[in-house]
Amino acid sequence: MFGLNKKDSTLLLIVAGLVLLAPFLLNPFPEGSAMAQFNAGYPDLMQRFVIFGIFAIGFNILFGLTGYLSFGHAAFLGVGSYAAMWMFKLFGMNVLPALALSILMSGLFAVVIGYVSLRRSGIYFSILTLAFAMMSYALAYSVLAADMDGPDQQGLLQKGLTGGETGLQLTLDDPRILGQQTAGDGNLPVPSLFGLEMRSASELNVGDWVFTFSAGYYFSAIVMLLSFYLSIRIFRSPFGLVLRSIKSNQQRLSYTGMNPKPYMLAAFVISGMYAGLAGGLMAAMDPLAGPERMFWTASGEVVLMTILGGVGTLIGPVLGAGAIKYMENILSKINSDILHSWFAFLPDGLEDFVVTLIYPFIGKGWHLTLGIIFMLVVIFLPGGLVEGGQRIARAMRRKKQTASDDDTKAKQPAE
């Protein structure tokens, strides 16, 4: 199917199914029940799942295939967001041209940053990318946020290219030459796809359950599926093979007549464009872009996502992104009151004790939980969550095998 072999097509179909049904699958608990805490099927979070999925898929093309660990990929995320915002401000609220510019600009940035950083490998490469990302952050935070249209003017560049600390926002004065400056109701217009507003959503009530279908989520989800499909094609292409050979033995590749440099640069740029696309989508879902998107913690996060899910696997990065965003948004919302209500059935002293034990791992402490899970995965499942899944599948198959062996053994005497 679509030039994929059977196994890859199946994977793509499964992922497509899960993504399209996500509003149901992620909302298993009825509204108002104690477990509704754990529902993740609201548009905001689902959008984050797929957008960070795109970011991680792209990162994996570089890190998973070539083994070059970029520690500055958030720079491209930020560039993508700013590019999309400028498209919204100058031309109009259609998301497609905005995403196109996001991809283009982050690609250009990646050419420059990649060209310089790829002169070194290993830890020095990582440090160079980190340095570039922090420079981009500093530029966005202060230098590019200076008043650029003259002190006595109140124009577009009043707060520079990036808007500095408060971020780049839409205003009613933005020209938007191809769209409307203000929405019909006099408010700011919102990002849309040929009139379909990204924030529009419809709800479905089934008994106590509420399922929300948001245009923004489904748009991002389709973009994610396309990105995922493209990454499978890249993984299976001759280009992907060459990238894997770079990870394995770069010297041998040179002595075999291929120049590793342009291959590396191409991988870097492609993965930068994925990050830019993710950044653009963020701005399309919520038209605001701030410098913190380029901060080093954001670069580190995508590394964690990829490793947690499974470096170099097709689906791993998406799983990793989902797992981390789930913890960030769900665990962090649990507070001590909720804990107390859960353990209210215990005798008072014991209840307090249990709550005290769990408390450090929830709310702001979710990082602690993430850290522990990450350590456990790296130590016991070096192949990430994907390896965990494979082990479970293998164990089940073996069990089935032995079960059927037992069956045949049991039958034999009768024959």
Next chain:
Amino acid sequence: MGILEVKDVNKNFGGLKALSNVNLSVAENSVHAIIGPNGAGKSTLLNCLVGKLIPDTGSVMFDGQSVLGRKPHEINQMGISRVFQTPEIFGDLTVFENVMIPCFAKRDGEFRLHAVEGMMNEAEIVEEAERMLIDVNMIDKRHAHSASLSRGDKRRLEMAMCLVQQPKLLLLDEPTAGMARADTNNTIDLLKEIRDKRDITMAIIEHDMHVVFSLAERITVLAQGTPLVEDVPENIKGHPKVQEAYLGEAA
């Protein structure tokens, strides 16, 4: 004029003269062996030919062009492939994938962005790689993870990776070291067959004299970075200088 002309090459490592005034001419379509005791500078000489090292002085011409100052991949694209002394293969890839890479390198040159084409559409490359694996008797191991191969198999794989490029000059650095006797003989037969079948020049470094005398048309003896003698195999066997070089090492 040979296809490979090495003139007055010197290479020092700190105070160590690894190569001093090496001259070597390899005739086109011949098999030229380079022998000598450990540390004689044989591998260093090959390193100077493929762009791994740059000689301090001297010139290296291949096919009428200088190789000095060129990058390893450019030198390979000129038609020189090398089998290393310690096998250099893509350990994370399968045997089959290992052989496909040089096929792509030969067809597409040093870079081509074929990022979405599927492998299924590369029928020619697949066929070429398969044929090569049949030739080196490794087709049944095509799906094996190449890092898990025995040392002898790794070497055979590396040889397949070089041969499939149909290089003009094949450099072999101890191609049979670590191989079982039977595999060594297979390798000799394979190299003979290739030599008879198509135009190819080989420079082969080898400690195993059985291999050397089965294949070589000319032999250069290197000791302490200097060529002692160069002659046809018959004259090398009993040459006093050669005996001295080897015995000197033993003593």
